[in-house]
Amino acid sequence: MQADPSRPARGPFGTGPDTLVSVQYLRALAALMVLVTHGVGPAGGPVQALGAGVDLFFLISGFIMIVTTGEQTTPRTFMIRRIVRVVPLYWLLTLLAVLTARYIPMFHYPIAWWQALASFLFVPVASAWNPEMARPVIGLGWTLNHEMQFYALFAAALFLPCRWLPWVVGGTICLLVAAGIVLAPSSPAAAFWLDPVKLEFVAGIVVAVAWQRRVRLARLAAIFALLGALGIGLLAAGLLGVPGNPQRPLLMGLFVPVLCLALWLEQTGRLPRWRWAMLLGDASYSIYLCQFFVLLAFAGLELRLGAPPMLRLPFVLAGGIALGLVVHFAFERPVHRALLERLRIGRAGSTSLAPA
Incomplete structure (x- = not known):
């Protein structure tokens, strides 16, 4: 693929700008897509397709891990940054979910100690x-299980020369997915480790390498769009048998062009700066996780007050954004900064501040 001479070359890895506005916008979009999906509920019909916002998060994560990782990044530093970023808020909300299920009669549900520990x-x-599903106490956390597996693999690859990073990580994920196709494990937990959805991290890595090496993003977007269309066609014809949820990785054919377009708009100065969109992107992690409790609150209103279903979407959308912003400013951001300062570890760049 031909290099794009209209923008400066990027370094080997981790030499991108401090903030990619386009990525923050896409994070906001992904969080809102998931909010709307849960707001319309199971009867949402075609709107349920917006649940693919989590696939956009995976794609962004693969991209960001490459562009914010440099030659000086050690496995230890990388994992500490990831743990400090992801764990505090998730542990707090998981603890609240366990206590809610244990002590609030309306939401009482038996959770085994080993399920909570897992x-x-x-x-x-x-x-x-x-x-029949491999899910944590906060069901939305299934995406974080994939993320942490990706981070662990990424950290292990950092023991090798940095130039090998995308090939080792991407190749290993492809081997895991291939093993899942061949073995087709029946256990939900075993199938989780080999889920084809992890290919979306690889797609993000491909975009990152192309972006850093000045490859024309339009051509890359076209290639993924064609591959996605081909995969969907084979799947519809019954010629593509993949275990799990095969349509998810095929969404790369949609989201890679979206990511490439967003990056191109920013590189060419065509992307407007919206503070509200940047804010939602910054708070996307809190918005994503906190919707669990917003959904519980609406379920309580339905049981106690008979709230009509038509109020579910506006309640979840407004409540998810509001609660997510409050948690972001009151807990997520200050705790993240405090832990980095205490551990004397700098940030990898603001583009890495959401685990997507």
Whole structure:
């Protein structure tokens, strides 16, 4: 693919700008997509497709891990940054969810100690709510289990020369997915480790390498769009048999062009600066996780007051954004900064501040 001479070359890895506005916008978009999906509920019909916001998060994560990682990044520093970023808020909300299920009669549900422990450790096990699925106590946390597995693999690859990083990480994920296709494990927890959704991290890595090496993003977007269309066609024709949820990785054919377009708009100065969108992008992690409690609150209103279903979407959308912003400013951001200062570890760049 031909290099794009219209923008300066990037360094090997981790030499991107401090803030990518386009990525922050896409984080905000992904969080709002998931909010709307849960707001419309199971009867949402085609709107349920907006749940693909989590796939956009995975793509962004693969991209960001490459562009914010440099030659001086050690495995220890990388994992500490990731743990400091992800764990405090998730542990706090998981603890609140366990206490809610234990002590609030309206939401009482038996959660085994090992299920709670597995949630804190990001280990996929049979869900307390649905044994046929591998889900943590906060169901939304299934995405973080994938993220932490990706981070662990990424940190292990940092023991090798940095120039090998995308090839080792991407190749290992492809091997894991191939093993899942061949072995087709019946256990939900085992299938989780080999889920094809992890290919979305690889797609993000490909975009990052292309972006840093000045490859024309339009061509990359076209390639992924064609591959996605081909995969969807084969799937619809029954010629593509993939375990799990095969349509998820095929969404790369949609989201890679979206990411490439956003980066191109920013590089060419065509992307407007909206403070509200930047704010939602910064708070996307809190918005994503806190919606669990907003959904619980609306369920309580339905049970106690008979709240009409038509109020669910505006309640979840407004409540999720409001609660997410409050938690972001009151807990997530100050705790993140305080822990980095205490551990004397600098940030990898503001583009890395959401685990996508």
